[in-house]
Amino acid sequence: MTILDGKKTAADIKEELALEVAELRNKDKKVPHLAAVIVGSDGASLTYVNAKVKACERVGFESTLIRLPENTTEEDLLNEINILNVDTDIDGFIVQLPLPKHIDEQKILMAVDPDKDVDGFHPTNVGKMALNLPTFISATPFGILELLDRYNVETSGKHVVVLGRSHIVGSPMSILLSQKRKVGNATVTMCHSRTKNLKDITLQADIIVAAIGIPEFVKADMVKEDVTIIDVGITRMADSSKKNGFRLVGDVAFKEVSEKASFITPVPGGVGPMTIAMLLKNTLLACERRS
Numbered sequence: 347m348t349i350l351d352g353k354k355t356a357a358d359i360k361e362e363l364a365l366e367v368a369e370l371r372n373k374d375k376k377v378p379h380l381a382a383v384i385v386g387s388d389g390a391s392l393t394y395v396n397a398k399v400k401a402c403e404r405v406g407f408e409s410t411l412i413r414l415p416e417n418t419t420e421e422d423l424l425n426e427i428n429i430l431n432v433d434t435d436i437d438g439f440i441v442q443l444p445l446p447k448h449i450d451e452q453k454i455l456m457a458v459d460p461d462k463d464v465d466g467f468h469p470t471n472v473g474k475m476a477l478n479l480p481t482f483i484s485a486t487p488f489g490i491l492e493l494l495d496r497y498n499v500e501t502s503g504k505h506v507v508v509l510g511r512s513h514i515v516g517s518p519m520s521i522l523l524s525q526k527r528k529v530g531n532a533t534v535t536m537c538h539s540r541t542k543n544l545k546d547i548t549l550q551a552d553i554i555v556a557a558i559g560i561p562e563f564v565k566a567d568m569v570k571e572d573v574t575i576i577d578v579g580i581t582r583m584a585d586s587s588k589k590n591g592f593r594l595v596g597d598v599a600f601k602e603v604s605e606k607a608s609f610i611t612p613v614p615g616g617v618g619p620m621t622i623a624m625l626l627k628n629t630l631l632a633c634e635r636r637s
């Protein structure tokens with residue numbers, strides 16, 4: 347069994363990015379600049395956004411964190427987005443999700459200039475991704491493709507079962523892996539909460555992408571020998587023995603499933619770090635496209 351080490355792979359990618367940034371700095375006298383907007387003070391979201399900003403600093407990007415209070419109106423947030431859209435200093439920006447309930451998420455995502463949409467959430471970019479045209483592929487699916495690529499996991503002709511149909515992971519992952527691309531050409535089955543006979547389906551999977559947000563949902567008796575497991579889940583479970591009072595748990599019962607798997611991502615240290623590295627990659631791409 348091989349651990350798909352996202353932490354190590356993300357570190358490799360960040361090293362590569364740092365070299366490219368140094369080149370840009372010498373050649374064009376500029377570095378990529380990412381901005382992140384966060385509304386409210388949800389602990390997990392703040393942790394993720396801070397990790398994104400810190401990663402920018404590590405590779406030599408400029409970064410701007412814009413923190414807005416929980417009671418920010420939709421109009422105020424739209425204004426903030428318009429400012430970032432026209433700010434020539436900013437190459438790309440993200441609006442951290444989820445947003446407070448009084449704000450229409452779709453309206454916000456549609457206000458982002460597609461050329462600065464390094465999350466790849468704007469309908470224009472989702473459409474381009476679905477048509478296999480050049481665009482920003484959103485960071486989590488992009489990170490999974492990159493991880494499979496760097497570990498030479500064969501996807502062509504394989505049966506991939508994607509658990510979950512979210513706009514951020516399940517849906518784009520299903521589309522991308524079925525496309526004619528280097529990591530792709532798979533036969534994809536997408537399962538969700540209404541799927542019947544789920545175990546019959548997962549038992550046929552060569553590769554499982556678990557993105558449903560239910561801790562340890564995938565058990566050993568649901569997978570076949572030599573399966574490849576990509577675990578996108580990161581649920582915080584209370585754990586008083588931990589310094590911060592919680593531990594992170596994936597959608598897969600790691601210990602028992604790893605005994606049957608040929609490749610498996612750990613949680614933490616699998617998909618999570620890859621997501622941040624690919625966001626940086628998209629920001630570099632945005633910067634290069636603008637110059």
Ligand code: GUN
Pocket residue numbers: 440441442443444465485486514
């Ligand atoms: N919330 C969970 N994942 C993401 C992500 O990739 N981007 C943003 N903006 N918010 C998220």
